[in-house]
Ligand SMILES: N=CN[C@@H](CCC(=O)O)C(=O)O
């Protein structure tokens with residue numbers, strides 16, 4: 001197998017600027033696909049949940065996009081006619097990455113903090129306050145421009161489904177502003193999921209000294225008035241359950257209030273130590289617990305035990321109920337490297353039977369990158385996952401963590417979110433680390449701006 005596509009991409013019919021320009025109902029046939037990772041859930045093996053089966057990867061394949069959805073996949077020799085066609089030149093096609101964990105609503109960077117860390121300092125939650133100051137000072141317009149720029153970066157790297165969190169406002173007004181921004185971008189189809197993270201840090205203004213309110217009063221605010229203001233704009237609530245942030249009792253209080261408000265639960269847990277976040281997430285039925293660097297055997301067992309929890313239909317097409325199903329363990333490889341933390345034991349989690357996702361955790365403190373491809377590469381090279389395991393975790397795994405069935409795979413009816421590689425096989429993602437392998441991206445069936453020479 002060579003490391004270049006079999007032949008250059010060649011439009012079979014003239015490029016017309018994308019399906020956005022085509023009439024509704026127009027179909028596009030993509031051929032020249034050397035390897036098509038459909039990861040079609042209809043072909044899952046019930047005896048091996050969480051694994052990629054042979055039928056879920058097609059060779060010499062084709063697919064049809066219609067109305068922003070996958071309308072057909074199969075062998076190229078059996079491809080049906082379509083209104084337009086494009087030859088992808090012998091490239092591999094994957095579902096777009098599902099990045100189930102990012103913090104894109106912020107201003108400022110923390111390069112100096114990062115540099116100090118590379119010189120030996122350890123990460124602590126306190127830096128969140130630095131970003132909170134910068135974010136509060138940013139105008140609405142500036143914040144929107146920054147977030148949209150970060151989304152564009154993520155999409156250029158093959159991400160087509162993106163969650164993001166509030167958490168750098170930490171007052172009612174500032175958290176509401178971040179939630180409204182995220183929610184407006186979800187409505188516009190630029191983001192996919194929005195999460196309330198008022199429980200990110202107890203700022204110094206809640207130190208309980210000299211008549212100032214204390215941490216418990218902040219927890220009261222987050223789970224009361226702040227939650228009430230933000231909840232209409234988000235689907236999820238998250239909490240940073242860690243020493244220096246929120247302890248398990250405080251975290252439980254916030255999460256229970258979120259659940260009572262109809263939100264799904266997410267947890268930042270066991271990042272800096274055995275914080276109790278994993279146990280809490282499993283106990284409360286969180287959809288995901290993220291970081292998971294410091295796990296004891298009981299944590300691994302608790303996550304694995306949730307894997308058989310059934311999901312339930314949600315309140316819209318492509319959505320599952322937020323409160324049913326496994327607690328997905330979400331590894332954040334770029335964050336682990338950027339904080340010089342022990343890598344999350346993804347191999348051990350998979351071997352134990354836990355559900356796994358991989359996400360970027362893009363944020364200015366611990367992981368200033370949205371490069372999901374880098375995360376997948378790292379998971380293979382450093383966390384000892386197979387390419388299929390890492391690829392699945394960064395697509396289907398993320399979708400499960402977000403309780404979505406419309407993304408993370410290319411089964412018929414799925415959102416037409418495609419990641420075309422400048423390579424004949426997906427293993428090149430790990431075989432050629434760091435190379436710009438994203439050739440083309442389709443999101444909602446719409447081709448995005450080309451990202452590499454064809
Ligand atoms: N750990 C908590 N929150 C972020 C970091 C936030 C920051 O340091 O600004 C994370 O997921 O790593």
Ligand SMILES: [Zn+2]
Pocket residue numbers: 101102103268361363
């Ligand atoms: Zn995070």
